[in-house]
Amino acid sequence: AQTVTQSxxxxxxxxxxxxxxxxxxxxxxxxxxxxxxxxxxxxxxILVIRQEAYKQQNATENRFSVNFQKAAKSxxxxxxxxxxxxxxxxxxxxxxxxxxxxxxxxxxxxLTINP
Amino acid sequence: xxxxxxxxxxxxxxxxxxxxxxxxxxxxxxxxxxxKQDSKKFLKIMFSYNNxxxxxxxxxxxxxxxxSPDKAHLNxxxxxxxxxxxxxxxxxxxxxxxxxxEQYFGPGTRxxxx
Numbered sequence: 001a002q003t004v005t006q007s008x009x010x011x012x013x014x015x016x017x018x019x020x021x022x023x024x025x026x027x028x029x030x031x032x033x034x035x036x037x038x039x040x041x042x043x044x045x046i047l048v049i050r051q052e053a054y055k056q057q058n059a060t061e062n063r064f065s066v067n068f069q070k071a072a073k074s075x076x077x078x079x080x081x082x083x084x085x086x087x088x089x090x091x092x093x094x095x096x097x098x099x100x101x102x103x104x105x106x107x108x109x110x111l112t113i114n115p
Numbered sequence: 116x117x118x119x120x121x122x123x124x125x126x127x128x129x130x131x132x133x134x135x136x137x138x139x140x141x142x143x144x145x146x147x148x149x150x151k152q153d154s155k156k157f158l159k160i161m162f163s164y165n166n167x168x169x170x171x172x173x174x175x176x177x178x179x180x181x182x183s184p185d186k187a188h189l190n191x192x193x194x195x196x197x198x199x200x201x202x203x204x205x206x207x208x209x210x211x212x213x214x215x216x217e218q219y220f221g222p223g224t225r226x227x228x229x
Binding site for chain 1 (some may be wrong): 148150155156157158159160163171173203205207212213214215217218220222223
């Protein structure tokens with residue numbers, strides 16, 4: 001079974017700073033996707049970024065980028081030039097490509113951006 | 116023009132009651148999901164349907180019964196509600212049951228059992 005671990009329950013940074021959220025996962029699969037989801041206080045789940053395990057190049061979406069280390073089973077999210085609107089719970093998630101395709105989530109990291 | 120909608124958004128009920136949560140998506144997607152988010156914010160999949168057929172059924176008490184009358188709808192019926200059922204329930208949909216296709220989440224239904 002796959003597991004996803006986020007070791008930082010809470011983080012807090014000042015606006016405009018860069019912050020990195022950690023995620024590790026455990027799987028015996030070789031073909032899978034990894035995701036970061038954002039859940040603001042409105043509780044809406046929003047996909048931030050995703051990475052296919054077969055792609056060596058790290059995914060980037062504007063101010064959001066990942067550091068994917070497949071051998072180490074690590075998938076961290078970097079938020080550059082943080083904004084107040086980035087305040088949210090962030091969830092790392094895993095989905096295998098074959099078989100029962102379900103999102104397996106980590107415990108979440110509560111990120112607060114301070115003005 | 117909401118993509119994935121859920122009704123109701125809030126539901127307060129007493130132990131032992133039966134309740135339903137409705138989910139509709141207007142994206143033309145084939146696959147729909149139900150997730151449960153507990154009081155510690157932990158999210159876990161409950162069910163997944165693809166073209167009205169059940170494809171994922173996690174270890175969920177059989178008091179929970181999903182029903183998909185058509186591809187655009189996936190409802191969740193809960194019998195004999197218990198205190199531990201209090202949670203936020205999210206519906207989601209994706210074009211296909213494949214991680215290459217983004218899952219779009221509904222706004223969630225906060226269920227409180229007293």
